[in-house]
Amino acid sequence: MxxxxxxxxxxxxxxxxxxxxLAVTGCSSAGSGSGDVTKNVVPxxxxxxxxxxxxxxxxxxxxxxxxxxxxxxxxxxxxxxxxxxxxxxxxxxxxxxLFRTDAKGVFKPVPEYLVSAEVTSKSPQVVTYKINPKAKWSDGKQIGVQDFKAVWESTNGKNPAYNIADSSGYEQISSVEQGADAQEVKVTFDKPYADWQNLFDPLIPAAGIATPEAFNQGWIEKVPIFGGxxxxxxxxxxxxxxxxxxxxxxxxxxxxxxxxxxxxxxxxxxxxxxxxxxxxxxxxxxxxxxxxxxxxxxxxxxxxxxxDEVHISFGGNGPLADKSLRQALGLALDRAALIKIVNQGVPVEFKPLGNHLFMTNQSGYQDNSGDWAKYNVAGAKELLEKAGWKEAAAGQPRTKDGQPLELHYVLSDGSAQAQIDMATAVQNMLLQVGVKLTVDKVPSKEYFGKYVNQGKFDLASWRNTDSFPLSAGVANYRAPQGDNVFGNYSKLATPEIDELLRTAAATLDPAEAVKLYNKADAQIWELGHTLELYQRPxxxxxxxxxxxxxxxxxxxxxxxxxxxxx
Structure with a gap:
């Protein structure tokens, strides 16, 4: 794509x-003349x-x-x-x-950095890392406790001057200390964190992130220190x-x-x-x-x-601050038709995705979309009416308090034809329920930095990749803190979803964690946050x-x- x-x-x-x-995946339209091909790859x-x-x-x-x-x-x-x-x-x-995963997602320490890494206490949870004594940075300093501590202190969310991507896992840590010698690091958690192998990976040097200025500005257009x-x-x-x-x-x-x-x-x-x-x-x-x-x-x-997943995100500003409107948009969009546009002529079947946190081939996956992803024009119109958006003349947008229902779909100008076709299809589908959608093409180099990352969109489509293991997906749906939206660019969240995700990430029993993640996912669907489309091969x-x-x-x-x- x-x-x-x-x-x-x-x-x-x-x-x-x-x-x-993200690399939004685009595929050629059904009208490209390429024809279809046998779907011969099963995830x-x-x-x-x-x-x-x-x-x-x-x-x-x-x-x-x-x-x-x-x-x-x-x-x-x-x-x-x-x-x-x-x-x-x-x-x-x-x-x-520090770690690599195998094809089934099992974490294994990288021996060039770690002799071992294991949970050495469960109450409280303590992880002990034993570092390869040969491991060092390009400035000659040994890799050690100072680097673990600097990543934790800059990323745990306690100092807002660090403009961090996500504090998940780091905010559960209570201390980072040297162990028996300079090659041993002990990380203690005040709350259990199941996916501790997510953390400190890649580890970057303390010298490069010791101050907020170094953290935020010291890596712009350069990599000051190496260790790989x-x-x-x-x-x-x-x-x-x-x-x-x-x-x-x-x-x-x-x-x-x-x-x-x-x-x-x-x-x-x-x-x-x-x-x-x-x-x-x-x-x-x-x-x-x-x-x-x-x-x-x-x-x-x-x-x-x-x-790897492809979705359409709904913004949380203006009219879309109303959950009912976001829900109506989800019902007005025919996912099967949108998927068909991008799947035409490709030898792999794009599986409809009913979960924001699990892929279809991942243990624990279940379809939690319920009625929120079912194509239902009548239901969309009913939600819009209840939200106060009154039907207008044919081909005209609905109005509320004298204001027309006009939204914007932000699209990278580097998009492939199928992406453009998909945006056009979304535009036509929404017009059928009285929503005027304008497709705004923006420079591809600015798509994330100036638009998506800033939440400046009503609708936008991109991919999330490698949100594995499960706790890695928390940032996309957690509540923003001040100006920091983590990965939740829609800025849409609820305390209930936040608590479920945090509890799931702290649950060491995998089966119980799966239940909590799926419960959170069902509420994410109900929130009208994101319309998942398909898992992308x-x-x-x-x-x-x-x-x-x-x-x-x-x-x-x-x-x-x-x-x-x-």
Missing amino acids: DAFTTARGLRRAAVLAIALT TQDAEDNNPQPLDRIKDGGEFRPPLQQWITQWNPYQVDGRYGDAVSIMEYTQAK PFKIGTIDKTAQTIALVPNPDWWGPKPKLDKITYRVLAIPAITQAFLNNEVDYASAGSATAYGQLKDAKDGVIRTGTPW SILAVRKGLANFGAGSLADTDITKVGWEK
């Missing part, structure tokens, strides 16, 4: 991808296709050329503007990535390229690649860049892109099912010979193993 803007959920610490990420929890190869079959050296959908300005993944998905991924290659297998080589804003090179002081297995060059491209240009051998992968998730890429020279299609065209990289599931990429087959 070429052009879905992405907010990535900073998976181990906050949410959105990580943030965040499974560990579906992935990344050409796994042992290291002895991978060349030493070589360049990997990924596309970037927008320029990265804020590199601090804990700062509210640092949640863009590609930025988070790059930071995980250049900072201390790669470091930033060059940032060329004029050429819109960012190059990573191996960290010469890296103590772990030497990366196979000797360069990773990211290039910012408008979404429609990525397909052609792949065909021109200018980038090494491109989304093939739209009918147009799939048609062009499926037989590309030196290309192969790889598919997988990660945590990963469909990529990848350069032949690229190993240990492709379309994933819940697994993290080990960038040291990515390279080109011999």
